[in-house]
Amino acid sequence: MFKIEYSLREQTGIVETEGGNTLFDELSTKGVIWPHGCLAGACGACRTEIIEGMDNLSPPSAIEADTIARIREGLSEEKKLVPLRMACRAKVRGNVKISPFSSK
Ligand code: FES
Numbered sequence: 001m002f003k004i005e006y007s008l009r010e011q012t013g014i015v016e017t018e019g020g021n022t023l024f025d026e027l028s029t030k031g032v033i034w035p036h037g038c039l040a041g042a043c044g045a046c047r048t049e050i051i052e053g054m055d056n057l058s059p060p061s062a063i064e065a066d067t068i069a070r071i072r073e074g075l076s077e078e079k080k081l082v083p084l085r086m087a088c089r090a091k092v093r094g095n096v097k098i099s100p101f102s103s104k
Pocket residue numbers: 035036037038039040041042043044045046047067086087088089
C-alpha cells in the first residue's frame with residue numbers, strides 16, 4: 001500500500017492506495033476532489049506541488065510536460081524550482097506528499 005498525503009485548502013489527510021492510477025483518480029475515489037479542469041493534462045488547473053515523492057510518479061507525457069513548461073514561464077525564479085506535476089496525468093507508484101500549487 002502507498003500513501004498520498006495531501007493538504008487541500010484547510011483540509012489535510014492521507015489516502016491509502018495500491019497505486020497505478022492518476023493522483024486525481026486516486027483522490028476522487030476516496031471523496032477528495034482535487035482542483036481540475038480538462039483532465040487531459042493540457043489546461044493546468046490541477047497543477048500540484050510534489051512536496052515529497054516525485055520519483056514515485058510516472059514520468060510526464062509530452063502534453064503534460066508542455067503544460068508544466070508553460071506554467072513555469074510565468075513564475076518567479078524561486079517558484080520555478082517547485083516540483084510540479086498535473087494531478088490528472090501523474091500516476092502513483094509510491095508514497096507522495098502533495099498540495100495544490102500556488103504561484104503566489
Ligand atoms: S485538469 Fe487540465 S491539466 Fe489536469
